[in-house]
Each structure stands twice: as structure tokens, then as C-alpha cells.
Amino acid sequence: xxxxxxxxxxxxxxxxxxxxxxxxxxxxxxxxxxxxxxxxxxxxxxxxxxxxxxxxxxxxxxxxxxxxxxxxxxxxxxxxxxxxxxxxxxxxxxxxxxxxxxxxxxxxxxxxxxxxxxxxxxxxxxxxxxxxxxxxxxxxxxxxxxxxxxxxxxxxxxxxxxxxxxxxxxxxxxxxxxxxxxxxxxxxxxxxxxxxxxxxxxxxxxxxxxxxxxxxxxxxxxxxxxxxxxxxxxxxxxxxxxxxxxxxxxxxxxxxxxxxxxxxxxxxxxxxxxxxxxxxxxxxxxxxxxxxxxxxxxxxxxxxxxxxxxxxxxxxxxxxxxxxxxx
Amino acid sequence: xxxxxxxxxxxxxxxxxxxxxxxxxxxxxxxxxxxxxxxxxxxxxxxxxxxxxxxxxxxxxxxxxxxxxxxxxxxxxxxxxxxxxxxxxxxxxxxxxxxxxxxxxxxxxxxxxxxxxxxxxxxxxxxxxxxxxxxxxxxxxxxxxxxxxxxxxxxxxxxxxxxxxxxxxxxxxxxxxxxxxxxxxxxxxxxxxxxxxxxxxxxxxxxxxxxxxxxxxxxxxxxxxxxxxxxxxxxx
Amino acid sequence: xxxxxxxxxxxxxxxxxxxxxxxxxxxxxxxxxxxxxxxxxxxxxxxxxxxxxxxxxxxxxxxxxxxxxxxxxxxxxxxxxxxxxxxxxxxxxxxxxxxxxxxxxxxxxxxxxxxxxxxxxxxxxxxxxxxxxxxxxxxxxxxxxxxxxxxxxxxxxxxxxxxxxxxxxxxxxxxxxxxxxxxxxxxxxxxxxxxxxxxxxxxxxxxxxxxxxxxxxxxxxxxxxxxxxxxxxxxxxxxxxxxxxxxxxxxxxxxxxxxxxxxxxxxxxxxxxxxxxxxxxxxxxxxxxxx
Numbered sequence: 001x002x003x004x005x006x007x008x009x010x011x012x013x014x015x016x017x018x019x020x021x022x023x024x025x026x027x028x029x030x031x032x033x034x035x036x037x038x039x040x041x042x043x044x045x046x047x048x049x050x051x052x053x054x055x056x057x058x059x060x061x062x063x064x065x066x067x068x069x070x071x072x073x074x075x076x077x078x079x080x081x082x083x084x085x086x087x088x089x090x091x092x093x094x095x096x097x098x099x100x101x102x103x104x105x106x107x108x109x110x111x112x113x114x115x116x117x118x119x120x121x122x123x124x125x126x127x128x129x130x131x132x133x134x135x136x137x138x139x140x141x142x143x144x145x146x147x148x149x150x151x152x153x154x155x156x157x158x159x160x161x162x163x164x165x166x167x168x169x170x171x172x173x174x175x176x177x178x179x180x181x182x183x184x185x186x187x188x189x190x191x192x193x194x195x196x197x198x199x200x201x202x203x204x205x206x207x208x209x210x211x212x213x214x215x216x217x218x219x220x221x222x223x224x225x226x227x228x229x230x231x232x233x234x235x236x237x238x239x240x241x242x243x244x245x246x247x248x249x250x251x252x253x254x255x256x257x258x259x260x261x262x263x264x265x266x267x268x269x270x271x272x273x274x275x276x277x278x279x280x281x282x283x284x285x286x287x288x289x290x291x292x293x294x295x296x297x298x299x300x301x302x303x304x305x306x307x308x309x310x311x312x313x314x315x316x317x318x319x320x321x322x323x324x325x326x327x
Numbered sequence: 328x329x330x331x332x333x334x335x336x337x338x339x340x341x342x343x344x345x346x347x348x349x350x351x352x353x354x355x356x357x358x359x360x361x362x363x364x365x366x367x368x369x370x371x372x373x374x375x376x377x378x379x380x381x382x383x384x385x386x387x388x389x390x391x392x393x394x395x396x397x398x399x400x401x402x403x404x405x406x407x408x409x410x411x412x413x414x415x416x417x418x419x420x421x422x423x424x425x426x427x428x429x430x431x432x433x434x435x436x437x438x439x440x441x442x443x444x445x446x447x448x449x450x451x452x453x454x455x456x457x458x459x460x461x462x463x464x465x466x467x468x469x470x471x472x473x474x475x476x477x478x479x480x481x482x483x484x485x486x487x488x489x490x491x492x493x494x495x496x497x498x499x500x501x502x503x504x505x506x507x508x509x510x511x512x513x514x515x516x517x518x519x520x521x522x523x524x525x526x527x528x529x530x531x532x533x534x535x536x537x538x539x540x541x542x543x544x545x546x547x548x549x550x551x552x553x554x555x556x557x558x559x560x561x562x563x
Numbered sequence: 564x565x566x567x568x569x570x571x572x573x574x575x576x577x578x579x580x581x582x583x584x585x586x587x588x589x590x591x592x593x594x595x596x597x598x599x600x601x602x603x604x605x606x607x608x609x610x611x612x613x614x615x616x617x618x619x620x621x622x623x624x625x626x627x628x629x630x631x632x633x634x635x636x637x638x639x640x641x642x643x644x645x646x647x648x649x650x651x652x653x654x655x656x657x658x659x660x661x662x663x664x665x666x667x668x669x670x671x672x673x674x675x676x677x678x679x680x681x682x683x684x685x686x687x688x689x690x691x692x693x694x695x696x697x698x699x700x701x702x703x704x705x706x707x708x709x710x711x712x713x714x715x716x717x718x719x720x721x722x723x724x725x726x727x728x729x730x731x732x733x734x735x736x737x738x739x740x741x742x743x744x745x746x747x748x749x750x751x752x753x754x755x756x757x758x759x760x761x762x763x764x765x766x767x768x769x770x771x772x773x774x775x776x777x778x779x780x781x782x783x784x785x786x787x788x789x790x791x792x793x794x795x796x797x798x799x800x801x802x803x804x805x806x807x808x809x810x811x812x813x814x815x816x817x818x819x820x821x822x823x824x825x826x827x828x829x830x831x832x833x834x835x836x837x838x839x840x841x842x843x844x845x846x847x848x849x850x851x852x853x854x
Contacts, residue, residue: 060658062600107839113654114598118787119835121600125784126831243780247662254659290674296666303656303663304648377741402743414738416731427731430724431743475742 007183015176018262022168031160035232036272038160041167042228044268045174047253048261049221055259056182057214058194059108063120064222064249066127069241071097071223072230073131076146077139086151086231087166093227094220101219105212124246131238145237167228174221175261181217182261190214222249251299257311266310328390330355330483330515331376335384338368338375345371347539348384353483353517353532358509360518360526360547363536369519370411372536373485376517377401377408388483402431407476411487413468417461421452424460424471428478438478445474448504466497473501477508483515490522498522502529527551568697570813576702577771578809579709583764584786585805586713587757589798592790594733594753595646597657601664602761603783605641608668609634609758610765610774611676614683623684631762638758642751650750673776683769705767712763713802716756720798729753781827785812788830791837808833 026034046068053059074096078084104123108116131140140146154162181187192200193207201207230236248271255274256267278291306313329352338346346368353359361369374380378398386394388404401408407428416424425445429438446453449470455463460471469489476484489505490498502525508514520526527533527547535543535550543556550556584602591599599605609630616626645664649656687704720726732739732749739746764786765779772778785808793804808830815829 054655060655062658062662107835110839114596114658115838117600117658118598118791119838122784122787122831122834125780126827129827247666250659250662258655290670292666292670293674296663296670299663299666300645300660303652303659307652307656379737379740398737398740399743399745402741408741410738410741414735414741416735416738418734419727419731423727426724426727427739427742427744430728479742 015172019168019172022172023165026157026161026164031158034158034160034164036276037269038164038167038232039229040268040272041164041171041265042225042232042268043249043252043271044225044264045167045171045228046222046225046249047256047267048171048174048178048264049218049225050249050253051258051260051264052178052181052190052221053214053218054253056187056194057190057211058197059211059215060113060117061120061218062117062246062250063123063127064218065241065243065245066120066123067097067101067219067222068226068229068245068249069127069131069236070100070219071226072236072241073140073146073226074223075227075230076148076236079148080141080146081139086227090170090224090227093223097223097226098216098220101222102212102216104219105215108215109208109211120246121243124243128238128242131241140238141236143238145235145240147235150234151231163228163231167232170224170228171265174224175264178261186210251295253309254299254302255309257309259308260311260315263309263311270310329353330389331517332387333372333376333385334387336372336375336386337383338371339381339383340371345380345539346375346382349536349539349541351534351541351544353515355482355515356513357531358516358518358529359532359534360520360530361534361536362520362523362526365521366538367536368539369521369536370487371539373408373410373487373517373519376485377406402479405479405482406485407479407481407483408485409472409476409487409489411491413465413472415460415463415468415471417459419460420457421460421463421471422456424475425452425478428475431479441478441480445477448477448508449474466493466501469493469497469501470504473505473508477512477514480512481514483517486516486518488520489518490520490525498525505529523557524551565697566817570817571810572698572706573702574810574813575806576698576705576809577768577813578789578806579705580764580768580771580782580805581785581789581809582713582802582805583709583760583767584782585790585793585801586716586798587760587764588786588790589795589801590753590757590760592795593798594729594750597646597661598787599664599754599757600658600661600783601668602757603779603786604665604668604672605634605638605758606761606765606783607774607776607779608672609637609762610683610769610778611672611681613762613766614681614769614774615676617683623686627686627766630766631759634762635755635759638755639751641758642754643747646750646754647747669776678776681774683766683774685770686766701770708767709763712760716760716798725752784827784830784834785809788833788837791834 025037046064049067050061050064053061071093074093075086075089078089078092079086107119111119132143134142150159151163151166153159157165182190189200189205189210192203192205193210197207252267252271253263255270256265257263274295275291278294282288282290282294302309308315331353333349333351336346336349337344349368349372351359351361361372363369371380375382376386376393378393378396378401382394384394385392388406393401393404416427419427422442425442426438429441432438451467452470452474455467460468463471473486473489486505489501493501505516506529509516518526518530527550530547533545533547533550534541543550584606587602587606588598591597591602612633613626613630616629617623620626641664646657646660649660685701685704686708687700689700720730728739728744729749729752731742732744732746733753736746739749764782768782769778772782786805789805789808790801791804792808793802794800812829
């Protein structure tokens, strides 16, 4: 939970099973569902970045919508204005988002907890406004945003299925890379900084470098997520990337389990399908409040009873099963 | 009936048991001291009485069980705790610190009289009346902490290492004032100290704590004069 | 010159509202070491309540007083019931709870009153008894009223026993308990006051920006900026910060090219800048934390 699980045959097999399962899904559902799950994956990728930053490195962000937006817009601009193929933009999206995150990591070094949350909150609130600025309208498309085509179909699959597969593959690769990172010496340093920054620095860890780099990596993930989000919707606009996206990312992260890798997948799925389900429920009757009220309540209750999210509950359940039956 | 009676007291920090079943009593009008090395559980004992840690066992004050109460209620009973580290309200003035000591008092005119009495014991505080308490020296902050406790007109004062971090001369001065307070106010005191010598000079009774257990008790004068006890347990 | 004066006065007016929000933020921060991100949404919700009361009673002042009183009580209840369970939990959990509150209030308002814009009349009369083009009656009323409110708050903290107890409870909860202060209830009181002040801010700002569920998020940000700028440990500083932010924003809007679009960005830069270079703000004092 606080540390990622060790490399065991069980882990590899479960992961492999997950990957295969993910590949089977689009073959058995409608295109629209594939699209929705793709959106869930794009959120999941961003949430994974948030988990690395907050769960494993202890730095708060309620402003990841900004990096999500940077990724989306970088991709959109390269596609619309320069005619690049969507997937070809991804390395640039990664670099751009990483750099912005890394740079933001510097002021973030001086901030802790609430202050950092505040600064990222400000970033998120300001992002749509920045995107609407007249001076940049030529590139960003201003309030209207930018439209473009979804990536072409590949290998005989439909357009939505193709995008699903690419997103899924990128997601699982990122999950594996995250696991590898957290298991390396760097990963231990990252977590040491979370647990006791002063002790970490006295042990010789360059906390400043690690923290800014982690911020960069986290932003990179969010940017990639944003790019896939843009691909799936074939459109970007400033108001889509408002503060509430940052909130949704945080919600997904917390619900899935902020100190976990699989939690990111759960979080993304929760965001898309939980919302849809909650909307259906609230449409049932005038008396039921809108979904986000229920989500807010749910979030608060989670903090009381399950601060490590759904994945945390799963892990606790698994640990209980392993314990010997005598008390 | 003893003023304070503690029986089978266990205290916990999270899962760790810091006191393992401690018994002692304090009679009205007396000064009792609890001695022991670092980590013996002295501070924990005081915090148990002011309900700042989780406990098991019985603590009765004036015959009433107080283990069910919250910290805020302790002051209402007339128990004033001068905590470890003084517990000064550093951003408030000296005057305001004393006012806070009188928070539970109902009659305002009495409070003004008591402030004057505290200044009489500690003239230095009067000089610094409006000064921010955090800027006072260690000794002055200790005086302020005691003064704040006095504002309660306490029946029992709990004092946690008043000598801590203070030069010997200041410590002497403070202990002399404490002797005067005992004489004039009639407040009973439970004094926790590492400096056994000075504590035994003031106190009537003494208990010795070692890693959460009472290992010795008796009249302070006897313990002070017993060489073996001094050398084995008190280190001098 | 006239224009400059008008802008400055209007800036002071909106700045007064930021000052209210800043004060609410600082009060909760001083009492609890938290920044309540839901402050804006709670204030917005209170303003809707005021609107509903106005519809019901026809008197804006009656609606105002009732809404403020209700907000006070609600603030106390929210602290005791919703915030208390995570009082000693890690900061992260607390932040999430605040965000949960934010979501609830934002959407509850939309659900009860839909997302249409409502108009709330000004508390202040149109007729000032004298003519001036320098400042609108409402804005003048805002400045005067806010200053009066802040004066009352200042007096409360400086001269009353409860005010002193609240400060003590925030500064040193353990010692406060030892002198008999009920720290939990002081926290609740802090939240109650902050909510009430937020409600005042909302009712004052609604006639300027129009009442709808997203009314307060920008205001909240400016309030935070003001609070940080002036000094998050200093209520007076927070107020000054709010006023300064209001005036600067208005000047920027007029005199800086592209200024009108970038108000929030300006707040962002201000926040990050202050946090980086002078975390105690203009008037605050750094509280050194022992390792």
C-alpha cells in the first residue's frame, strides 16, 4: 500500500491477465463504450501521474487540470496547425508537459501541504483564462477551441477500437514503468522524501532534484492523458479544462487509491462510469440530488473510513485473508 | 481523605504503555514530588491527571473519579497544570496569558486582585506586562507559567520540571517563591523534577519512578538524607 | 484623473469584498491551520439563501441578517460534524474533505436554484443625498460597511474574553485546554464566524457580479491572494491585502494591455510569487517551526 508490491510471479500473472482482459473488451462492446473506456484510460493516465506525485512523493496538487490541458492543447495545435499525425505528437506532448511541470516544481519546492495545494489551485483556476487570451487565439482557437479528426483506424479495427488499443497499451506501459521506477533506488528516494524529507536530505538524497523531477514526471503523465483525452473527443476548448477537472482527477485518485498503481485505473473508470451511473440515479427522481453532491458526500465518507481508496480496501481485504485464523 | 489518589494507573501513547500501574496519593496542603530519569514516565503521570493521554485505572480528586473527563474540565475542578516546556501563549502578552489563566473564573473583580498578587510574587512579570510572552527569557516564562496557574486559585498545582533549562540561580529564586506560595496560598503541589536535590528540599513526600513503575516512596527528608538511595537512584 | 479616482474607488469596493473573503480565510487558518477551499462555495450558497429569503420576505436587509445568522450556525455545525473527524488526520485528508464540501455546496446551489443568473438588490439606497460620479452608491456602501464589519471583528478579538480564548486555542490548543478553554468549540466558533463573514461578502458582491453558482470561485482566489499577500497570520494584513489586490486588479484591467482578461492569472502569479519570496506576506510574521 505505502510501498508497491514486490515482483512475484503472482504480480506478473495478474498484470498479464489484466492486459489481456483490457485487450478483449473492445471486441465485445459497442464502439461508444470503447470510446468511454478510452476516456477513462486518459483520466487514468493523468491520475497515475497524480498518484506518483501525491501518493508516493507527498506533494499536493489540485491543479493537474493545467498539465492535462497542456498535453491536450499541444497535441491539438500540432495536429490542427501543422498536420502532424496524432500519435506522432506524443513525444512532444510528453516533453512539453514534463518541462512545464518541472519548472513549476521549483516554486513548489518552497511550499508544503496547504500552501502547495493553494498554489496549484490557483494554477487550475487560471488555466482556462490563459487559454482564452486574445494574443494566443491564433494558436488556441480562443473560446471556440480546436477541432480535428480522431486518429485513423488501424489493423482492421474501428476508429474507436483502434484508439482504445493505443491508449490501453500506453497506459499499461506507463503502469509498468511506474512500478519499475518505484522499485528502483530513485523510487525509494521518492518515497523517503514523502515520509521524512529532513531525514531524506541528511541521507544525501538531493530532495530538490527529486521533487522537481517527480513534478515533471507527474505533469508528463497528465499531459499524455490530456492528449489521449483530446484524441478521443477530437476537440479541445478552454472551458473543458477548468478547475473541476483537477477536482475530478483528485476524486478519481482518492477513490481508486492514491498510493497505488492499479488505483489509477480504478479511478479513471470510476470517474467515467460512476458519473454516468450517478446521473442515471439522480434522474430517477426530483428528490435525488445531482451526482456531484453525492460524490462530495462519498468523498468525505471515504476520508473517514477508507482513506486509501478502493484499492486500499482490496489490499486490506487480501491481507485479512492471508492472516492465520487464530486471533 | 487524600486530595488526589491514583491507583493502578496505566497510560498509553498510541499502543505503547508508558505507565504500568502506578499508585500514589497526595494530601491536602502538601508538596509531593515525583522523581526519576528521562523517560521514567514523570511527565506522563501529570498528563494522565490532566487527561491528555489515554489511561486505565483510577484517578480520584477530592473523592470523585476524574478519568471520564476531558482536559478542559480539569481546570474547572481547581487543578492547574504547568506543563512541560511552560506552554506559554507566545503571541499573547504577559497580561493576556494571566487573563487566560483566569478563563474559568466567574468574578471579574477577584481576577484583577489575583493579577496583582501574581505580580507581587513575580515583580519581573509586572515590568513586562504588555510584552509579548514569547520574548521573555526562560526563567521569566516559567514564572509566567506558574503565575498563570495561580490565576486559577488552584487546589492542586501540577508542575512539570520547573527547573528545566534554567540557570541554578533562577531555579533557586523560583523554588523560593514556590515555597512562599505554598505557605500563603495553601495550594497543594505535585512536582515532577529531574533535579532531585532541589525538589527534595521543597517537598514533603517523594516518589521515584523508573520506566513506568514506582520503585520507591517515602518522606522527602528521609530520601534526601539516605546516602544509598541518593547514590543508587538519584545519582548524587 | 477622474477615471483614475473612479477606478481606485471601485477597486477599493471590490477589494473590500476580497478583504472579507481574505479575513474569513485567515480566521479559519489561524484557528485551525487549514485553508478552507470550500469557503467560496459556502459563501455563494449563503448568498442564494439570502436571495430565497428576499423572495419570501421582500426585505433585503431582513434576508441579509437571517442569511448571515444561518451561515454562522451552519459553519459551526459543519465544523463539529464534518471537519472534526479529520481534525488529527493528515493534511491530505483534510484537503479532500474541503473539496468534498466544495463540490456539495456548488452543486447543491445549482440543484436548488438552477443555473440561471439571479439578481440580488443592493443593501444600500440609490439616493446618497449627494451627487457624485466618482463612485456608485453600492460601492460606497460596500466600503463603509466592510470597514465597519472589520472594525467589529478587530474589537472582538482584541477586547473580549472569547476572542482571546479563540486566539489561544488556535495558538496553543494544549495550553488552552489546561486553562479550561473548550478548544473544539473555539474551532467551531471560528468556522461559524468565517462562514458568516463569507456570507456578508457574498451578499455584497452579488449586485456587482450577479448571482450564479460559479460566482465565487474567482472571488475566492482573489481572497486567497489577498490573504497571502497581506500575511496569512495577520488578520489586519489580510484585509489590507484584499484591498490592495482589488485596487491593483482594477488598475491592471484598465492600464495593462490584455489586463482585463488576465485577472485570474495575475492572482495566480501573485499567489505563487508571495509563497515563494515572502511567505509571511507584507505584514505577517514568520512562525518558525521547530524541527
